[in-house]
Amino acid sequence: MTGLRVQDLSFAYGPKQALDAVSLSVGTGVFCALLGPNGAGKSTLFSLLTRLFTTSDGKIDIAGHDLAKAPNKALARIGVVFQQQTLDLDLTVYRNLKYFAALHGISGQDAKARIMASLDRLDMAERAHEKVRALNGGHRRRTEIARALIHAPSVLLLDEPTVGLDAASRAAIVDHVHGLAADGLTVLWATHLTDEVWPPDQLVVLHQGRVLADGTAADITGRDPLRDVFLRLTGAAA
Amino acid sequence: MSPYLTALIAIVEREALRFVQQRGRFIAALVRPLVWLLVFAAGFRAALGLSITPPYQTYIQYETYIVPGLCGMIMLFNGMQSSLGLVYDREVGSMRLLLTSPLPRWWLLTCKLLGSTAISICQVYAFLIIADLYGIRWPAPGYLTVLPALILTGLMLGALGLALSSFIKQLENFAGVMNFVIFPMFFLSSALYPLWKMAESSELLHDICAANPFTHAVELIRFALHAAPNPTATAATLLAAILFLGLAIWGYDPARGMVRRKG
Structure with missing residues (x-):
């Protein structure tokens, strides 16, 4: 198991329990959708x-490294796309990625090669020298995904990465990231949008800090639409 | 290249780039002390008599007296500006990028600190050049010996800004920093008046000024500009820098400090 493993994870903001004994495992090359309504605890988990x-309270293993005992090794194996945009708008795409590469200790020709390869993977190579401010929302998100891949992580975490995007950009990014999982990357994709989950994906339904369901989307939904199953699960638990 | 050095260069370069892009910040950083030097000092020259105290060996003009304090003022404002930048970074999310790097957090914060200190030093030298053109000059070696004093002062005030940024929840709360940190630190120091003057009006205020780390930083700069050592000021500034940096590292510890709070 070289992907991501979370065991009995709990967390509270003072008296408010945000996560309650959450456990999940995502294997190598698996796209796992973490589906939950707003306030379910997805961002806290991220x-x-x-x-x-x-x-x-609990244990997190990333690519075989215990996050509590070997944080630097574990962090080196994850790529993250936060819900909130974290690009410097006044820098070019390339410079943003170069800065990130340096934060991972990658410099010089190695950094350049990795940045261009990563941008190419997301069809963003031709925009490398454009300022981020000039990009549309979809391209900015792709830039962030490309950035998260520079250091060749084993696990990619994306926290509601399609928020605020139009339907076409959203579909393109969902396709791209499914492609990355097919190439062997472990993906944890937090969302509250059921149409971003494909039947073969692993699906973890999170609600009020608890895991309500964990399995393939096809198994969880059966013949019903995921939207109905999700509303039924979260409605029943509320 | 070592990953540590790579990150250091990138963070310092980014701070510098951001500073260059914000031309208004550079101009404001210079205009503020120049107004004090050209207007305030001119008005106070007659009102404030100065006796000969070390490192001065003869009577000096008030303008000469306040230049080290104004150097400190530049660094104080810059340290707080960096702090403001960090709070902003946290609000817009880019701080997360830094904090999720696999390099040790204490190193990343130190890199930020070194970046803001480098910018402060450039501003101070620009100010000293203008002061020189205005006729306020120092012994030639002073321009070199002041550099380590500026580094230490910049680190101390930058670390204070860093520590404050870890405890300030929102950008809106930053106005409080102006009122409760910058102004008291500046006015309760030897930046504008020698401490013996303060003692004439209040012993208590004098003692507060004497305990203020900013007073020691100003005196360190003052002596360094005259290529004279000041072990007490050096030790006090160094101690304050270590304390503030320790506080900042504690504040940014995910298990204890600000990042535990949501946001």
Whole structure:
């Protein structure tokens, strides 16, 4: 198991329990959709997975590294796309990626080669020298995904990456990231939009800090539309 | 190249680039002390008598007296500006990028600190050049010996800004920093008046000024500009820098500090 494993993870903001004994495992090359309504605890889980928060309740393994015991090794194996945009608008796409590469200790020709390869993978190579401010929302998101791949992570975390995008950009990004999983990357994709989940995907339904369902989307939904199953699950749990 | 060095160069370069892009910030950083030097000092020259105290060996004009304090003022404002930048970074999310790097957090924060210090030093030298053109000059070696003093001061004030940024939740709260940190630190120091003057009006205020780390930073710069050592000021500034940096690292620790709070 070299992907992502979360065991009995709990976290509270003071008296408010945000995550309650959450467990999930995502294998290599699997696209896992973390589906939950707003306030389900998805962003809190992402903050714990990226070590912006820490907790002593539970365990996180990333590509075989315990995040609590070997944070630097674990963080080196993840790529992250946050819900909130984290690009410097006044820098070019290339410079944004170069800065990120440096934060991972990658420099010089190695950085250049990785940046161009990563941009190429997301069909963004021709925009490398454009300022981020000039890009549309979809291209900015692609830039962030390309950036998250520079250091060849084993696990890619995306926290509602299609928020605010038009339908075409959203579909293109969903396709791209499914393609990355097919190439062997472990993907955890947080969303509240059921149309972003494909039947063969692993689906984890999170609601009020608890995992309500975990399996392939096809198995969980049966013959019913995912939207109906999701509303039924989260409605029943509310 | 070592990953540590790679990250250092990138973070310093980014701070510098951001500074260059914000021309208004550079101009404001110079205009502020120049107004004090050209207007305030001219008015106060007659009102404030200065006795000969070290490192001065003769009577000096008030303009000469306040230049080290104004150098400190540039660094104080820059440190707080960097702090403001960090709070903004956190609000817009780009701070997350830095904090999720696999390099140790203490190193990343130190890189930020070194970046803001480098910018402060450039501003101070620009100010010293203008002061020189205005006729306020220092012994030639002073321009070189002031550099380590500026580095230490910049680190100390930058670390203070860093520590504050870890405890300020929102950008809107930053106005409080102006009122409760910058102004008291500046006015309760030897930047504008020697401490013996303060003692004449209030012993208590004098003691507060003497305990203020910014006073020691200003005195360190003052002595360094005259190529004279000041071990007490050096030790006090160094100690304050270590304390503030420790506080900042604690504040940014995901298990304890600000990042535990949502946002």
